[in-house]
Amino acid sequence: MAFTESQADSERNGASSTAATERMQTLLYAAWDTAAVRSMEQPLLAQGVPLMTMAAQAAARTVLGVLADKGIDGDDLRVTVLAGAGDNGGDGLYAGAYLAARGYEVTAIATGRTLHASALDRFVQSGGRVWNLDPSSDIPGCPTGFTAGEAGRRLEAAVNYARESHVVLDAMTGIGVTGALRGIPAALASSLGLDGEPPEDIAVPDAQRTTELPIVVAIDTPSGVGVDDGSLPGAYIPADYTVMFGAMKPCAMLPPAAYALGHVTLVDFGFDLDSADPAVEMVNAPFAAEAIRPCQKEDSKYRRGVVGLVTGSDQYPGAAVLTSLAAAHSNIGMVRYMGPSRPQDLVLHALPEAVIGKGRVEAWGVGSGVPSTFDEHQERDEEDADAVQRDLQTSTISALLAHYALSRAEDVLDDEEHDSSRSPERYVTGRFVDGDDLADAERRDEAAFAMPPIVVDAGALDLLPANVPSQVVLTPHAGELARLLTRLGHAMDADDVTARPLYCAKLAARLTGATVLLKGAITIVAGSFGGAMRVLVSGRAPACLATAGAGDVLTGIVAALLAQQDDQIYEDPACVPEIAAAGAYLHGRAAAIASGSDQRGWVRPRLYGAEDDYPLPVTSTGHPIVAGDVIDAIPFVFDELG
Numbered sequence: 001m002a003f004t005e006s007q008a009d010s011e012r013n014g015a016s017s018t019a020a021t022e023r024m025q026t027l028l029y030a031a032w033d034t035a036a037v038r039s040m041e042q043p044l045l046a047q048g049v050p051l052m053t054m055a056a057q058a059a060a061r062t063v064l065g066v067l068a069d070k071g072i073d074g075d076d077l078r079v080t081v082l083a084g085a086g087d088n089g090g091d092g093l094y095a096g097a098y099l100a101a102r103g104y105e106v107t108a109i110a111t112g113r114t115l116h117a118s119a120l121d122r123f124v125q126s127g128g129r130v131w132n133l134d135p136s137s138d139i140p141g142c143p144t145g146f147t148a149g150e151a152g153r154r155l156e157a158a159v160n161y162a163r164e165s166h167v168v169l170d171a172m173t174g175i176g177v178t179g180a181l182r183g184i185p186a187a188l189a190s191s192l193g194l195d196g197e198p199p200e201d202i203a204v205p206d207a208q209r210t211t212e213l214p215i216v217v218a219i220d221t222p223s224g225v226g227v228d229d230g231s232l233p234g235a236y237i238p239a240d241y242t243v244m245f246g247a248m249k250p251c252a253m254l255p256p257a258a259y260a261l262g263h264v265t266l267v268d269f270g271f272d273l274d275s276a277d278p279a280v281e282m283v284n285a286p287f288a289a290e291a292i293r294p295c296q297k298e299d300s301k302y303r304r305g306v307v308g309l310v311t312g313s314d315q316y317p318g319a320a321v322l323t324s325l326a327a328a329h330s331n332i333g334m335v336r337y338m339g340p341s342r343p344q345d346l347v348l349h350a351l352p353e354a355v356i357g358k359g360r361v362e363a364w365g366v367g368s369g370v371p372s373t374f375d376e377h378q379e380r381d382e383e384d385a386d387a388v389q390r391d392l393q394t395s396t397i398s399a400l401l402a403h404y405a406l407s408r409a410e411d412v413l414d415d416e417e418h419d420s421s422r423s424p425e426r427y428v429t430g431r432f433v434d435g436d437d438l439a440d441a442e443r444r445d446e447a448a449f450a451m452p453p454i455v456v457d458a459g460a461l462d463l464l465p466a467n468v469p470s471q472v473v474l475t476p477h478a479g480e481l482a483r484l485l486t487r488l489g490h491a492m493d494a495d496d497v498t499a500r501p502l503y504c505a506k507l508a509a510r511l512t513g514a515t516v517l518l519k520g521a522i523t524i525v526a527g528s529f530g531g532a533m534r535v536l537v538s539g540r541a542p543a544c545l546a547t548a549g550a551g552d553v554l555t556g557i558v559a560a561l562l563a564q565q566d567d568q569i570y571e572d573p574a575c576v577p578e579i580a581a582a583g584a585y586l587h588g589r590a591a592a593i594a595s596g597s598d599q600r601g602w603v604r605p606r607l608y609g610a611e612d613d614y615p616l617p618v619t620s621t622g623h624p625i626v627a628g629d630v631i632d633a634i635p636f637v638f639d640e641l642g
């Protein structure tokens with residue numbers, strides 16, 4: 001297997017320790033929510049830094065760069081600015097003014113009742129024209145009080161004008177949006193764009209992406225996307241390019257909104273990034289490398305970490321093999337496998353190094369390839385040999401997971417550390433029952449916190465106790481998470497999870513106390529500690545990783561990383577989401593190497609002004625792979641990460 005220069009290489013090389021490089025890494029791989037962005041811009045605005053004109057100039061220059069790259073020039077270029085009433089519209093008008101001053105035909109379509117006054121002045125002085133859609137608008141030089149019929153005709157004319165433009169600047173709303181677009185912005189967006197569904201061409205390489213006109217350039221964010229939660233709550237216009245200001249917003253990293261931003265250019269305003277915690281962090285190569293335990297001179301196989309696996313079944317024996325091989329190739333000392341005789345034999349055949357049966361482990365991986373008891377329960381035939389075998393796995397897993405059951409939610413436990421008036425009524429579930437001794441419950445809780453980290457996948461998700469500590473890592477796909485949340489009283493289906501993955505991952509983390517790794521083209525990891533939620537994402541995987549058995553490989557990799565970092569986890573359980581997210585990165589990168597693909601779920605933004613630092617282009621989706629190919633590529637990822 002051969003691979004040439006990878007993004008992982010450049011990411012790692014780029015991580016040299018100058019302050020400027022560190023700032024760049026932070027800017028490109030972390031995102032702040034709206035409240036944090038506003039708090040970071042405040043000191044600069046107070047000093048009179050002209051953020052709006054800086055933003056607009058960067059947007060206009062980005063447009064000029066795109067046009068030049070595409071060889072689109074001439075005096076007759078048409079630009080449409082969809083301009084809202086807020087500061088996002090102000091950015092758009094200033095950018096439009098800049099382009100109008102270059103001689104382009106620029107028309108602003110006012111989508112609200114007003115326009116940013118000084119931006120409008122500059123726009124008009126530079127030769128821009130304004131077209132309003134709202135009969136009750138109050139915009140100098142624009143008609144008011146026209147009929148509903150005329151309003152409809154103006155809207156239609158605006159849509160047609162935008163469609164026939166070379167460039168559309170989408171400046172209807174930015175971080176000031178609330179909920180789904182309404183009114184005129186919604187009507188424009190649904191005519192020009194989509195209604196809540198993600199764009200279909202997300203895996204298509206660069207070369208095929210942006211041939212169509214108009215080129216849509218979103219100002220700060222595509223108008224109407226869920227800026228902080230990455231949802232697509234209604235109509236929006238998918239962007240070919242997004243010029244984002246000050247700091248990355250969560251929508252640039254979270255699915256499905258992240259797929260709607262096109263190529264992102266980030267404009268650094270000089271925010272004090274240490275003054276607010278990021279809401280989302282994207283795993284990159286240096287980050288993932290932290291989860292790898294370097295070999296030490298005096299290592300033994302036990303010190304390097306032992307992974308215990310209760311995976312596979314007679315129905316799905318391959319999962320036992322895939323989890324075992326993936327774990328064994330992920331820098332640990334040993335795999336212990338537990339399961340029925342058929343998968344056991346297959347594991348030994350594929351991995352003679354595996355040890356069968358119980359013993360000390362540093363981390364567990366359970367449930368991959370174990371059928372769900374939930375949806376099959378009804379039809380189960382007690383005499384059926386499969387069912388008996390499956391019960392062996394489910395009963396082993398249930399017994400193991402019982403050791404992780406907390407008497408109450410971890411947050412409640414945290415609160416109670418500062419609360420002398422502990423009351424048994426606050427115990428929400430599980431192992432504390434009426435008449436039980438409080439001290440016994442506390443002892444069992446302590447023992448649960450001291451259990452090794454565990455990856456809970458597939459069929460084991462149905463066996464999860466109500467409250468568990470955060471070293472329990474759930475690895476559901478959308479359907480499994482929907483089933484879990486439904487069981488916990490939040491009825492939903494896989495589509496609901498896909499539409500709001502951040503919300504669902506956080507909800508499951510909050511309800512169970514576990515760290516939740518929601519698999520997808522961009523994988524989301526959410527873990528809660530002392531009431532604070534940490535969110536990490538990995539977008540390293542190519543689309544071709546969506547193949548049978550890939551989830552089993554992930555279980556093995558994550559369990560192995562947890563096993564080699566068990567000391568660190570005992571000291572600081574807050575690192576569990578980091579290790580889980582690093583596992584998702586390794587998994588995705590291995591698939592990229594295996595398939596020869598440079599396509600991935602997420603491409604890092606370009607930093608405005610850093611001319612020599614473009615993200616590598618996406619040229620190939622690679623060749624199809626099977627899960628075993630991903631395992632074969634794991635050692636190459638360890639080579640890269642060092």
Ligand SMILES: NC(=O)C1=CN([C@@H]2O[C@H](COP(=O)(O)OP(=O)(O)OC[C@H]3O[C@@H](n4cnc5c(N)ncnc54)[C@H](O)[C@@H]3O)[C@@H](O)[C@H]2O)[C@@H](O)CC1
Binds near residue numbers: 038085176177221245
């Ligand atoms: N963050 C920063 O440092 C900077 C931000 N600036 C810009 O300012 C923007 C934020 O400006 P604002 O706070 O004025 O807010 P926005 O301009 O993003 O949004 C407010 C406008 O959108 C309308 N609106 C809100 N929700 C709507 C919905 N659901 N349907 C239809 N219309 C809706 C409101 O009526 C209002 O007119 C940023 O996104 C960015 O573009 C820049 O000017 C410069 C610096």
Ligand SMILES: [K+]
Binds near residue numbers: 171219220221223
């Ligand atoms: K916008």
